[in-house]
Amino acid sequence: MNKFEYMEKYGYEQIVYMYDRNSGLKGAICIHNTTLGPALGGTRVWEYEQEDDAILDVLRLARGMTKKAACAGLNLGGGKAVIIGNSKKLRSDTVRREAFWRSFGRYVESLGGRYITAEDVGTTPHDMSLVKMETNHVVGLPSTSGDPSPFTAYGVFKGIKASLKEVYGTGKLQGRCVAIQGVGAVGGHLARMLHDEGASLYITDMDMERCEEIAKETGATIVEPSKIYSVDCDVFSPCALGAVINNDTIPQFKCKIIAGAANNVLKDSDIHGPKIHEMGFVYAPDYVINAGGLINVYQELLGYDKEQALKKIDEIYDRVREIIRTARETNTPSYLVADRMAENRINMMRNINSIYVGK
Numbered sequence: 001m002n003k004f005e006y007m008e009k010y011g012y013e014q015i016v017y018m019y020d021r022n023s024g025l026k027g028a029i030c031i032h033n034t035t036l037g038p039a040l041g042g043t044r045v046w047e048y049e050q051e052d053d054a055i056l057d058v059l060r061l062a063r064g065m066t067k068k069a070a071c072a073g074l075n076l077g078g079g080k081a082v083i084i085g086n087s088k089k090l091r092s093d094t095v096r097r098e099a100f101w102r103s104f105g106r107y108v109e110s111l112g113g114r115y116i117t118a119e120d121v122g123t124t125p126h127d128m129s130l131v132k133m134e135t136n137h138v139v140g141l142p143s144t145s146g147d148p149s150p151f152t153a154y155g156v157f158k159g160i161k162a163s164l165k166e167v168y169g170t171g172k173l174q175g176r177c178v179a180i181q182g183v184g185a186v187g188g189h190l191a192r193m194l195h196d197e198g199a200s201l202y203i204t205d206m207d208m209e210r211c212e213e214i215a216k217e218t219g220a221t222i223v224e225p226s227k228i229y230s231v232d233c234d235v236f237s238p239c240a241l242g243a244v245i246n247n248d249t250i251p252q253f254k255c256k257i258i259a260g261a262a263n264n265v266l267k268d269s270d271i272h273g274p275k276i277h278e279m280g281f282v283y284a285p286d287y288v289i290n291a292g293g294l295i296n297v298y299q300e301l302l303g304y305d306k307e308q309a310l311k312k313i314d315e316i317y318d319r320v321r322e323i324i325r326t327a328r329e330t331n332t333p334s335y336l337v338a339d340r341m342a343e344n345r346i347n348m349m350r351n352i353n354s355i356y357v358g359k
């Protein structure tokens with residue numbers, strides 16, 4: 001890939017490559033846009049096949065964070081870190097683990113607060129407490145807001161209810177069926193919330209033990225990973241991987257609504273966003289509906305207050321409804337409505353009078 005062309009096209013500010021021979025740290029931090037505030041985004045540890053896959057991932061994820069913060073009304077920019085490696089192996093080696101995360105913490109510190117890190121796939125609150133030994137630019141710590149996944153799940157839950165309200169005139173879950181792809185940290189909490197409000201569930205996961213555990217708690221029907229797209233349901237909720245809305249899966253869908261936690265679910269937003277819109281699916285844009293975890297960690301910067309965080313996450317309900325309504329009224333794919341919402345806020349703030357305010 002031509003990285004500078006890509007950075008120019010989407011307006012990136014910075015990429016920092018990290019390498020520490022001693023601990024094996026290898027990855028990159030990307031800062032997409034800091035118009036609204038410091039770039040906040042989690043750190044993902046993943047075994048990428050190619051180095052370029054990791055760079056493309058960090059670029060895409062950082063841009064998603066800019067939009068997520070802008071739409072959620074937070075004073076944050078977008079950034080992300082990816083680390084090439086195996087998180088399970090790293091966790092099992094306690095000596096290397098400390099050096100690894102402290103080395104990463106120093107890179108974060110070197111950015112002077114332009115980038116604030118947190119957990120993502122493959123990282124835990126304990127990893128972040130090791131990062132904290134080297135920098136204050138880290139949130140999602142065990143001592144404060146901790147694991148963001150219950151908050152992300154709560155936001156997705158609200159977004160599903162908002163989508164149901166727009167489609168069926170009521171957000172009630174009784175008598176509704178939701179298919180959840182991936183019952184990990186977010187999907188597991190989501191399954192419990194949906195079950196508690198009376199929804200019936202189909203679930204799938206690569207980890208069958210995890211599936212059985214959640215099915216036991218919620219009465220969900222387990223299906224094989226490849227069958228989840230075609231089950232007869234009201235809502236398909238992707239909570240595992242990105243790029244699952246694509247040419248292969250779209251023809252299989254029997255749902256009316258697509259609303260889940262996974263980032264970048266549209267394989268190619270310019271192709272698959274318009275396609276699902278034309279076919280009449282209601283899509284709750286990923287970075288709008290999955291902002292609960294970000295909203296929660298943002299509270300740490302203000303002085304952590306769980307009630308305030310939950311109140312702000314509740315706003316996802318109205319935001320999703322507004323996006324779906326605008327999409328319908330203007331015959332515009334919902335992902336574009338959300339993109340414009342984010343761009344409007346950033347452009348407005350970028351262009352306010354640059355008057356001298358003294359020091």
Ligand SMILES: NC(=O)c1ccc[n+]([C@@H]2O[C@H](COP(=O)([O-])OP(=O)(O)OC[C@H]3O[C@@H](n4cnc5c(N)ncnc54)[C@H](O)[C@@H]3O)[C@@H](O)[C@H]2O)c1
Binds near residue numbers: 187205
């Ligand atoms: N954790 C958060 O607060 C948060 C916030 C925003 C977005 N997200 C996104 O939500 C998604 C889930 O996050 P998480 O924290 O629950 O991750 P997780 O790793 O805890 O859970 C993901 C689950 O998906 C399963 N999975 C992977 N590939 C699969 C496949 N092909 N078919 C079925 N199952 C599969 C895994 O086995 C795992 O159980 C990710 O895409 C993440 O980027 C998470």
